[in-house]
Amino acid sequence: MTVQFPATQINKYILSKSTELQSALFPLEKLDLKRIEGIQKDIPLFQTTSMEQVKFISKWFQVLNLMRGCFENCTFCLRNALKPVKENSESINTILWNDFLRFTEGFSKLGERLGVNPLKGNSHITLFEDSNMPVAKMKDLNGNIYSTSDALKEIYSKFQIPIVFVTSGWGVNNKFAQKTAEELCEFVDKNPECAREFAVSVNPFFYGPRDKYIEKVANALKTFLPLFKNDKNVGSTLFKHNYPNGKDAEITGENAAKKLYNEIYLKLQEMTDSKLSDYERLKPEFVTRPKEFNLIENKGRGQQFFSADEVRKNDKKLFVESFEWMTLTRDQKQQRAYECMTKNVDINGQIYLMTPSEQRISTNIVLNFINKDKKTAAIHTDKKFADAVIE
Numbered sequence: 001m002t003v004q005f006p007a008t009q010i011n012k013y014i015l016s017k018s019t020e021l022q023s024a025l026f027p028l029e030k031l032d033l034k035r036i037e038g039i040q041k042d043i044p045l046f047q048t049t050s051m052e053q054v055k056f057i058s059k060w061f062q063v064l065n066l067m068r069g070c071f072e073n074c075t076f077c078l079r080n081a082l083k084p085v086k087e088n089s090e091s092i093n094t095i096l097w098n099d100f101l102r103f104t105e106g107f108s109k110l111g112e113r114l115g116v117n118p119l120k121g122n123s124h125i126t127l128f129e130d131s132n133m134p135v136a137k138m139k140d141l142n143g144n145i146y147s148t149s150d151a152l153k154e155i156y157s158k159f160q161i162p163i164v165f166v167t168s169g170w171g172v173n174n175k176f177a178q179k180t181a182e183e184l185c186e187f188v189d190k191n192p193e194c195a196r197e198f199a200v201s202v203n204p205f206f207y208g209p210r211d212k213y214i215e216k217v218a219n220a221l222k223t224f225l226p227l228f229k230n231d232k233n234v235g236s237t238l239f240k241h242n243y244p245n246g247k248d249a250e251i252t253g254e255n256a257a258k259k260l261y262n263e264i265y266l267k268l269q270e271m272t273d274s275k276l277s278d279y280e281r282l283k284p285e286f287v288t289r290p291k292e293f294n295l296i297e298n299k300g301r302g303q304q305f306f307s308a309d310e311v312r313k314n315d316k317k318l319f320v321e322s323f324e325w326m327t328l329t330r331d332q333k334q335q336r337a338y339e340c341m342t343k344n345v346d347i348n349g350q351i352y353l354m355t356p357s358e359q360r361i362s363t364n365i366v367l368n369f370i371n372k373d374k375k376t377a378a379i380h381t382d383k384k385f386a387d388a389v390i391e
């Protein structure tokens with residue numbers, strides 16, 4: 001594809017809009033994209049992407065997946081995360097580091113040409129959909145290895161948009177994950193504005209022996225301890241439990257979750273020689289205080305804890321949403337997706353959407369990743385929406 005306008009003409013137009021661009025939340029909305037089409041074509045990431053598509057991706061951009069699949073097998077997982085697929089010549093389970101850089105450098109290069117970050121307006125970026133970040137091990141074409149910590153530094157230096165980070169902990173003998181977590185902690189401690197949320201997940205929906213889970217979560221809290229200090233407001237816990245009338249509530253409900261956290265806190269005290277007086281936000285009465293947000297969601301594997309009636313009710317709501325989507329015209333769908341759905345990138349560059357009720361819709365937009373023809377595991381959705389209409 002050739003550049004449609006002389007670069008100087010594009011530059012003049014962009015310059016004439018610079019005040020508007022600087023003050024806009026989603027700056028590409030302020031431009032007549034026909035007048036700048038071509039500005040992106042020599043950037044490898046956008047070789048097959050129009051500026052209309054870049055604009056589409058940039059509004060409510062949310063997830064840049066580093067890895068797909070999870071070893072944790074939590075029984076309440078709303079993404080129904082399964083073990084990563086086996087990598088071979090056709091399938092991948094982590095992003096190729098060169099593709100990750102293609103993404104960050106591509107958007108950053110376009111930003112230089114526009115004089116403004118095209119992703120501006122998005123409150124945060126998440127690096128996972130159905131995985132547990134500290135264990136993500138990415139490789140480049142030369143076999144060099146990179147971690148979530150390397151990814152965070154790159155994202156933050158290019159976009160200055162904070163990340164949302166949640167982990168369920170990692171095996172205490174996993175040296176790579178441990179080192180990644182320590183590096184993450186050091187970077188976030190020095191640059192607290194780089195994380196909108198930095199949470200350790202605590203809940204009774206773990207899979208496997210209880211003592212191993214307690215040790216794993218206590219170790220994660222100990223590793224991120226500097227972020228929980230009273231004078232810092234960075235580290236947090238994501239405490240979840242079942243409804244009082246939910247299935248197996250005696251082992252997954254509020255009281256059981258509180259008891260579990262008390263044991264985790266005791267283990268943490270043991271690991272830190274009881275030096276926890278400066279960490280109020282880790283005290284059991286703080287972590288386990290009642291909040292509506294503590295209740296689990298009726299989604300994915302979590303549905304097993306709800307009665308058949310509640311699952312049916314929820315399913316009906318999703319049916320109405322998917323039926324309504326089906327009745328929209330192509331233009332209406334495009335508009336609804338642009339305005340109301342998040343835009344997410346799979347590890348092969350495929351763009352997919354999440355509806356407000358977190359149901360997945362595929363699109364025909366694929367960023368020009370080196371691995372764009374590789375297969376990835378299907379991303380879970382409770383309800384199948386009509387796919388592939390967004391281009």
Ligand code: SF4
Pocket residue numbers: 070071072073074076077078079080081129130131132168
């Ligand atoms: S809840 Fe998170 S850690 Fe647990 S299985 Fe799902 S993705 Fe993995």
